[in-house]
Amino acid sequence: MRNVMSNEHIRRIERIESLKREKNAIILAHNYGRAEVRAVADAVGGSSRLTEAASETSADMIIVCGVDFMAEMAVVLNPDKKVISPVRNAVCPLARQLSRNDLDMAKKENPGAEVLLYMNSLADTIAMADCVCTAANALPIARTMGGDLPLLFGPDHNVSYYIRKGAKKEIITIPDSGFCPVHHKISLVDLIHAREMHPATQVVAHPECRPEVQDHTDYIGSTGGIVRFCKESDGTEFLVAADVGLSDMLRDEAPDKTFYPVSEATICARMKMPTLAKVEEALVTEKFQVTVPKEIADAARIPIGRMLELS
Numbered sequence: 566m567r568n569v570m571s572n573e574h575i576r577r578i579e580r581i582e583s584l585k586r587e588k589n590a591i592i593l594a595h596n597y598g599r600a601e602v603r604a605v606a607d608a609v610g611g612s613s614r615l616t617e618a619a620s621e622t623s624a625d626m627i628i629v630c631g632v633d634f635m636a637e638m639a640v641v642l643n644p645d646k647k648v649i650s651p652v653r654n655a656v657c658p659l660a661r662q663l664s665r666n667d668l669d670m671a672k673k674e675n676p677g678a679e680v681l682l683y684m685n686s687l688a689d690t691i692a693m694a695d696c697v698c699t700a701a702n703a704l705p706i707a708r709t710m711g712g713d714l715p716l717l718f719g720p721d722h723n724v725s726y727y728i729r730k731g732a733k734k735e736i737i738t739i740p741d742s743g744f745c746p747v748h749h750k751i752s753l754v755d756l757i758h759a760r761e762m763h764p765a766t767q768v769v770a771h772p773e774c775r776p777e778v779q780d781h782t783d784y785i786g787s788t789g790g791i792v793r794f795c796k797e798s799d800g801t802e803f804l805v806a807a808d809v810g811l812s813d814m815l816r817d818e819a820p821d822k823t824f825y826p827v828s829e830a831t832i833c834a835r836m837k838m839p840t841l842a843k844v845e846e847a848l849v850t851e852k853f854q855v856t857v858p859k860e861i862a863d864a865a866r867i868p869i870g871r872m873l874e875l876s
């Protein structure tokens with residue numbers, strides 16, 4: 566049985582590679598995606614890496630193995646290419662927490678304030694921003710913005726805390742309680758319990774974690790930053806406050822070190838929706854094409870372009 570499955574797996578990978586060549590397609594996969602999908606991707610990373618890859622590609626088709634705002638970003642940067650999602654409803658709940666109305670009201674209440682949005686936002690709100698950022702570049706970008714006025718930032722209030730503390734910026738968060746349900750679920754109690762089990766470890770966390778978790782870490786950063794930190798650190802054991810898939814990935818990247826997720830329940834199910842079978846199907850049928858209205862895409866390209874320039 567195992568041999569049959571293995572042959573099927575190999576056949577699928579060969580078919581995907583062949584379809585990519587035939588259709589001049591590339592696959593972008595987020596670090597939180599399934600390992601089997603990351604293995605066939607042309608670019609793997611967090612939002613920053615995937616945005617760079619989408620901005621540089623000459624492919625005719627982009628298969629985005631991530632969530633909805635990532636696919637929209639690929640469309641915005643590539644209005645003439647076909648962007649396909651392998652699944653229909655890979656919705657990031659965080660990106661839905663900021664509406665155009667809320668952003669419009671905040672802009673009116675704070676005339677002159679610049680708007681920095683976390684990339685985990687939908688294109689229609691990004692179109693109203695001055696710049697976007699990811700966990701990887703939020704601090705240096707925030708330092709260049711705002712002048713003497715507070716910076717408007719949304720939609721994640723935990724990332725807002727990270728920027729306020731790290732970039733020493735006055736920030737108005739919109740909405741004031743937006744959060745990623747996956748990272749926000751990790752509590753300080755979870756972290757304390759995990760430290761009792763593994764006292765000699767260093768703690769790394771994603772900035773979408775709660776402030777009290779961020780305040781008890783050795784390193785806070787993007788998924789790519791966490792991988793770099795753990796590889797370069799003299800430490801050999803790490804507690805990881807992020808999606809459990811990142812701990813799996815870290816074990817592959819640094820096999821001589823040990824990684825423990827702070828909570829085994831920290832899983833972004835939406836990021837795991839694309840399977841190898843769905844990727845193959847997407848290349849064959851092209852059925853879930855992602856689109857963004859032209860006027861929104863044209864406006865959203867400006868803040869995304871500013872981020873790419875500043876990165």
Ligand code: SF4
Pocket residue numbers: 632657658659660685745746747748808833835836
């Ligand atoms: S981990 Fe959180 S922010 Fe990232 S896609 Fe999943 S729900 Fe959205």
